[in-house]
Amino acid sequence: MEQYYLLGNEAIAHACLESPVDFVSGYPGTPSSEVIDVLRSHSDRAYYIEWSVNEKVALENALAAAWCGLRALCTMKHVGLNVASDALMTSAYTGVTGGLVIMSADDPFAHSSQNEQDSRCYAHFARVPCLDPSTIQEAHNMIRDAFALSEEFGLPVIFRPTTRICHSKGDVEMGDIVQSTRRGEFKKDPRQYVVIPAHTRILHKKLNEKQPAVKKRLVELGYNTCTLKGKKAVIASGIAASYVQELLPDTISFMKIGAYPIDEAWLSGFVQKHDMVLVIEELAPEVEEQVLQVAGTANVLGKKNGYVPYEGELSPQSVAVILTKAGVLSANPYPAVSPVQNLPPRPPILCAGCLHRAAFYAIKRVFKDAIYPSDIGCYTLGLQLGVVDTTICMGASITVASGIAHAGETRDIICTVGDSTFLHTGIQGLMNAVYNGADITVVILDNRITAMTGHQPNPNTGVTACGIVSPPVSLDAICRACGVAFVETVDPYDITGMMNVLRDAQSRKGVKVIIAKQQCVISARRAGVKRGKYRVDAEVCTGCGICVQFGCPAIEMEDEKARINELCSGCGVCAQLCPSGAMMREGKR
Amino acid sequence: MMKSFDILIVGIGGQGTILASNILGVACLRENRHVKGAETHGMAQRGGSVESHIRIGGEFGPLIAPGQADLLISFDLLEALRYSHYLRQGGTMVVNRHLVLPTSVYTQKMEAPTDEGIVAALSQYRLCLLDADRIAQEAGSPLSQNVVMLGAASHAMPLKPASLVDAVRQLVPPKTVPINVRAFEMGREAGGACSS
Numbered sequence: 166m167e168q169y170y171l172l173g174n175e176a177i178a179h180a181c182l183e184s185p186v187d188f189v190s191g192y193p194g195t196p197s198s199e200v201i202d203v204l205r206s207h208s209d210r211a212y213y214i215e216w217s218v219n220e221k222v223a224l225e226n227a228l229a230a231a232w233c234g235l236r237a238l239c240t241m242k243h244v245g246l247n248v249a250s251d252a253l254m255t256s257a258y259t260g261v262t263g264g265l266v267i268m269s270a271d272d273p274f275a276h277s278s279q280n281e282q283d284s285r286c287y288a289h290f291a292r293v294p295c296l297d298p299s300t301i302q303e304a305h306n307m308i309r310d311a312f313a314l315s316e317e318f319g320l321p322v323i324f325r326p327t328t329r330i331c332h333s334k335g336d337v338e339m340g341d342i343v344q345s346t347r348r349g350e351f352k353k354d355p356r357q358y359v360v361i362p363a364h365t366r367i368l369h370k371k372l373n374e375k376q377p378a379v380k381k382r383l384v385e386l387g388y389n390t391c392t393l394k395g396k397k398a399v400i401a402s403g404i405a406a407s408y409v410q411e412l413l414p415d416t417i418s419f420m421k422i423g424a425y426p427i428d429e430a431w432l433s434g435f436v437q438k439h440d441m442v443l444v445i446e447e448l449a450p451e452v453e454e455q456v457l458q459v460a461g462t463a464n465v466l467g468k469k470n471g472y473v474p475y476e477g478e479l480s481p482q483s484v485a486v487i488l489t490k491a492g493v494l495s496a497n498p499y500p501a502v503s504p505v506q507n508l509p510p511r512p513p514i515l516c517a518g519c520l521h522r523a524a525f526y527a528i529k530r531v532f533k534d535a536i537y538p539s540d541i542g543c544y545t546l547g548l549q550l551g552v553v554d555t556t557i558c559m560g561a562s563i564t565v566a567s568g569i570a571h572a573g574e575t576r577d578i579i580c581t582v583g584d585s586t587f588l589h590t591g592i593q594g595l596m597n598a599v600y601n602g603a604d605i606t607v608v609i610l611d612n613r614i615t616a617m618t619g620h621q622p623n624p625n626t627g628v629t630a631c632g633i634v635s636p637p638v639s640l641d642a643i644c645r646a647c648g649v650a651f652v653e654t655v656d657p658y659d660i661t662g663m664m665n666v667l668r669d670a671q672s673r674k675g676v677k678v679i680i681a682k683q684q685c686v687i688s689a690r691r692a693g694v695k696r697g698k699y700r701v702d703a704e705v706c707t708g709c710g711i712c713v714q715f716g717c718p719a720i721e722m723e724d725e726k727a728r729i730n731e732l733c734s735g736c737g738v739c740a741q742l743c744p745s746g747a748m749m750r751e752g753k754r
Numbered sequence: 755m756m757k758s759f760d761i762l763i764v765g766i767g768g769q770g771t772i773l774a775s776n777i778l779g780v781a782c783l784r785e786n787r788h789v790k791g792a793e794t795h796g797m798a799q800r801g802g803s804v805e806s807h808i809r810i811g812g813e814f815g816p817l818i819a820p821g822q823a824d825l826l827i828s829f830d831l832l833e834a835l836r837y838s839h840y841l842r843q844g845g846t847m848v849v850n851r852h853l854v855l856p857t858s859v860y861t862q863k864m865e866a867p868t869d870e871g872i873v874a875a876l877s878q879y880r881l882c883l884l885d886a887d888r889i890a891q892e893a894g895s896p897l898s899q900n901v902v903m904l905g906a907a908s909h910a911m912p913l914k915p916a917s918l919v920d921a922v923r924q925l926v927p928p929k930t931v932p933i934n935v936r937a938f939e940m941g942r943e944a945g946g947a948c949s950s
Contacts, residue, residue, distance in 0.1 A: 170779035170789060195795060277795075333816035334779055334791035404815060411814035481819040502821040502839045505875070508832065509864040511766065511856040513802035543800065549861065713860035718801050721855060 169337050173301045173330045174199035176337045177268070180308035182207065185343040186238050187263075188230035189214040190223040192589065193618035194242025195277035196331035197270035201240055202619060205630040211345040216621050216630040219559070219589040220245035224252045224267065228321070231261035232358065233349030236312045240268040243284050244558065248590065250287065253321070257291045258368035259357055260319035263349075264312035271327045273447045273478035279541065279558060281476060283448035284325040288425055292372055294379055295323040295425040296388065299406040301335045303388070303423065309340075310386055317382070318375055327447065329404045329478065380428040388423035391435050398439040399493060400456060402446040408484040409445055417493055422452050433459035440464060443472065443491045447479050466491050515546050517719035518734030520683035521610055524657035525552040526715065526738070528579060528608060531667040535577035538565040540591070542583035543617045544610050550716060552581070560590025567594065567603035567676075577671060579606040584640065585615040585623040592643060599648035599676045606670045606677045609640055610657075612685040620688055644678045651677040658683055660741045686734045696735030698751045701727045705747035712739050712748070758790075758812040759912050760822055763903075764805045764837045765829030766854055767794070770900035773925060774827070775806035777904060780921035781913050782810055792816035803833055810912060827907045829886070829900065830854055831872045838876065847879045848907040848945065850886040850899065882906060882948040889940050895930065898937035905941025906948075915942065 171179070178200045181189070189212060191201050205214050213230070217223035220241040227239035241249060246269040253267070269284040288295030296311055298304035304326050315322045356364050383389060398418035401409040406421045413419055420435055436442050436459050444453040444467035453467040466472045472491055474483070481499065488494040515522045521544040528537075529552050539545060539553040540562035547553045555565050566580035582591050587609050598605060615621040622628050627637040644652045651673055655663045663681065670677035684694065708725040719732040720739060727747065729739070740748040761778065765771045775791050782789035790812035794804040807818045818840060826841045828834035831853040841847060851869070859866045873883065884906050890899040901922055908915050919938055926934045 168783055170776065170783050199795075329792060329816065332793060332795045334775070334789075334793070335812075335816065336779075336783060336787075336789055407815035408817075481815060481817055481822075485819070499819040499822060504820075504837075504839045505835050508836050508867065509856050509858045509862075511801075511803040511832070511836075511858065513767065513800040514857055516800060546800070710860070713857075716857050716861045718857050722860065 167339055169339055170334060171301065171337050172199060172334050173304055173326060173332060175203050176301050176305040176339070177308055177326065178203035179339050180305045181238055182342040183340045184236055184309050184312045185212070185345045186312070187212050187235035187345045187347050187349070188227060188237040189240075190217045190226045190237070191240030192217055192220045192223050192245055193615050193621045194245050194270070195618055196272060196328040197240045197242045197268060198618040198621065199331070200268060201630065202621065210631075214630055216623065218624060220249040221252055224249040224256070227265060228252060228256050228261065230349055231263040231265035231315075231321070233351045234263040235347055235349045236264040238266050238268065241270070242278065243269055243271045243282050244279060245269070246284055246287055248559065253287065254291050255360055255365075256321050257293045257372055258360060258365055260372075261315060261321060262319065262352070264315035265321040266308065266311045266315060266324050267321055268324045268326070270331050271325055271448070273327055276328050279556065281448055283451065284323060285425055285451045286449050288323040288325070289451065292376065293321050293323055294318070294383065295325055297325045297403045297423050297425070298330050299403055299421065299423060301330060301333060302337050304330050305337055305339065307388065307423070314382065314386070318379055320375065320379070327404055327478070376426065380426050383424040383426070384428050384431050386424065389421065389427060389431070391420035392418060393435070393438060394418045396440045397493060398435070398442045399488070400442060400444045400452060402452050405445045405447055405479045405484060408479060408481050409488070411481065412485055412488055412494065412498065414494065425451065427452070427455050429455070429459055432456065436463050437461050441466065443467065443487070443493060445473055445479065445484060445487060448475070450475070512549070513546065514549065514716065514718060515543060516686050516734075517717050517732040518686040518736035519543070520612055520657045520681065520685070521547060522550065522715070522717060523660060523736065523738045524581070524608060524610055524663065524681040525550045527657065527660050527663040527667060528552055528581070531664050531671060532577050532579050535579050536566075536569055536574060538562045538569065538578070538580040540580075540582040540586045542586055542610075544581055544583055547581065559586055560594055562586075563591055563594035563598055563605070563607055566605040566607070567598035567601065570603045570605050571601070577606070578604070579608065581608045581610055584609060584611040584613060584625045587640070588624055588638070592647065595644065595649065595676070595678070596647040603676055604674055606667075606679065609678065609680045611640060611680050611682040612688070614685050614688050616685045616687065620685070640680050649676050649678045651675070652680070653678075654680040654682055656683055657681040658736050658738055660738060686736070690734070696737070698733040698735050699729050699737065699740060699748050700751050701729055702747045702749065705745050707745050707747075709744065712743055715739060715742055756811055758809040759824050760812075760818040761808045761810065761825045761827065761911070762805060762818055762823040762837060762840050763808065763827045764803070764833045766833065767800055767802050767804045769829045770897070771804055771806045771829065774900040774904055775808050776925055777901070777918065777921045778808045778810070778913070780924055781917040784917040784920055785913060787811050788813050790814070790816040803836060805837065825907060825910050827903055829903060831869060832856070832867055835867075835872050835875055838879065841879060845880070846882065846910040847876065848882045848884070848903060848910065849876065850903060851883045852885070852887050882945055884941070884944045884948065886941065889944055890937055893937035893940050894933035898930070898934050901926070901934045901937040902941035902944070905938040906945030908942050909945050
């Protein structure tokens with residue numbers, strides 16, 4: 166056992182190496198991405214690992230590996246589980262012969278997400294076990310138990326850490342790395358793997374019959390624990406349990422829930438020994454609803470009577486407020502303080518030299534008051550530039566565009582989608598738009614990488630997760646194969662060139678695709694691309710401010726003149742915008 | 755149970771707050787102390803305001819409640835003010851006297867705060883102001899600014915300077931060890947001057 170200071174996701178990845186895992190797949194998504202990023206860069210690797218094109222593809226691959234007797238891990242963020250849910254629901258019926266752990270990382274407060282859905286509800290829905298860690302150490306230990314649990318009951322196991330586990334750090338005790346030696350073998354058994362009605366009805370019954378033994382085993386594993394003190398109790402789950410434990414007085418009973426489904430008899434035994442039970446959990450009232458079912462005469466406080474919020478993430482201060490309101494604490498140890506008001510915000514922005522800013526600028530100049538459906542990626546930040554009117558989920562740019570077009574909207578409709586998102590779930594929407602005759606323009610913002618989540622490769626990049634060269638797909642050929650006649654590739658740094666192509670697309674009917682292709686500035690920097698920096702000739706600059714309106718963080722105003730700071734990556738777009746010609750490459754006059 | 759010593763490091767995505775918090779975490783391991791931390795990852799990092807929480811001796815959650823931080827280390831003047839409510843009464847603030855104006859000032863035409871205005875607003879705290887950019891430059895690389903800040907703040911931490919220097923050696927790229935060790939020592943000297 167050795168002690169390390171690790172990110173939650175690093176500890177989770179290490180636990181996979183200890184288990185050991187034999188097969189890994191997933192699609193990047195904050196806060197889950199680092200698990201595969203760690204596993205794919207591990208030098209002495211005997212397991213198979215891939216970044217898949219989407220979560221459904223990832224889960225079906227992992228499921229097949231687990232059918233072959235392997236220990237398989239499949240990672241995604243919570244909303245990825247929606248994409249994979251078709252496979253999930255029936256994989257509970259077929260079960261697995263090896264171990265299948267599905268890591269679905271939740272994001273209470275939607276730090277980097279489009280919603281705050283709770284993966285515990287999916288586990289409940291699919292009737293598979295769910296492990297919900299309250300600390301990094303527990304996350305680490307749970308992974309090893311999750312594989313064993315999956316094998317013992319022949320069920321996929323959902324592992325559900327939240328952002329505050331994945332992206333927090335701590336001292337962690339870890340075990341030794343074990344080399345994977347298993348080799349998968351598929352044993353034919355149509356009654357298990359072919360879910361025709363006659364088979365699936367029996368499989369459903371078997372799934373239900375597994376439940377009581379699963380509940381017992383989860384209590385034995387020690388992730389659901391309790392301590393009896395007085396007549397008042399607090400029940401908490403996940404990271405909220407850590408916040409509660411720091412503040413809880415010694416006279417109050419405490420139950421921690423880290424594993425689902427919860428054994429009702431065990432829960433009932435605890436709850437009924439108390440007059441008052443306060444349930445503190447993030448997001449859905451998963452625990453609270455079960456507590457209410459067994460409460461008897463105990464007064465249950467929680468979300469349903471306004472003590473605990475349904476939305477957002479809990480924090481030490483919000484838990485202190487809840488404990489005080491419920492009378493568990495006599496005074497709030499963290500008196501409210503207020504931040505300084507009216508400071509200029511510093512939200513995340515597109516990098517200096519980002520291709521997306523240039524592409525959005527050209528789009529806005531040509532399409533003006535058009536409708537701008539968009540998608541999920543760094544380019545969602547185009548909202549600040551007024552060129553993102555909708556985002557809902559991965560791939561929903563082209564579909565929303567065609568839907569608005571068919572709804573009768575008469576303005577131009579031009580949507581934006583990144584290369585990785587297009588390959589994830591965009592292609593079907595494109596095919597559908599062409600097939601059904603929509604009039605839309607689609608701009609694929611092609612930076613050849615899945616940038617927002619940390620630069621993971623995708624089929625457009627030219628390398629696999631392990632760095633093995635793999636022929637990049639042709640976005641142009643995919644679009645043409647979907648039936649698009651107008652497909653043009655442009656360099657978004659060439660503003661005039663891109664605007665000309667956009668005008669051409671605007672004048673045509675049907676589905677038009679423009680591929681705006683340029684390397685992500687972060688990958689370019691890492692690859693050693695040097696374009697030289699730009700500077701402002703202060704004598705020529707009139708201080709009109711057109712350049713700072715562009716929103717590039719490399720351009721500032723100083724003494725009513727523009728100035729280019731050290732963030733400049735040399736894209737040269739500002740020089741094309743400046744009406745006075747005051748911007749030029751350094752070293753030029 | 756000992757109360758944890760809670761440090762909040764704030765700055766702008768890309769300034770090296772995560773490396774700084776890793777140095778503190780590894781220094782804690784060297785002294786056999788528990789440590790918990792939390793930080794900003796993902797899209798929120800892209801040039802946005804970022805925070806790292808580090809709880810030395812922490813055994814529970816990784817987050818520090820507002821009004822409870824013992825030490826606030828800020829890599830930017832404006833961010834120091836933005837997070838100043840996290841500091842407990844009597845806590846210490848170590849701040850780089852350098853201001854990067856957010857682009858919102860230009861794109862949303864908001865009033866730009868001034869260096870003098872921010873320094874005046876921060877003067878109600880026990881404040882150590884230093885020019886980390888200049889010191890990092892002198893140490894050999896502007897990128898060592900985060901280590902300069904840790905050096906300056908090391909006077910206010912319950913960790914031995916030797917543990918911090920060891921952690922710096924372990925975590926920075928091997929070629930930059932001499933620069934970063936010098937950055938730490940120069941930062942520590944600058945921090946000593948303003949605490950007296």
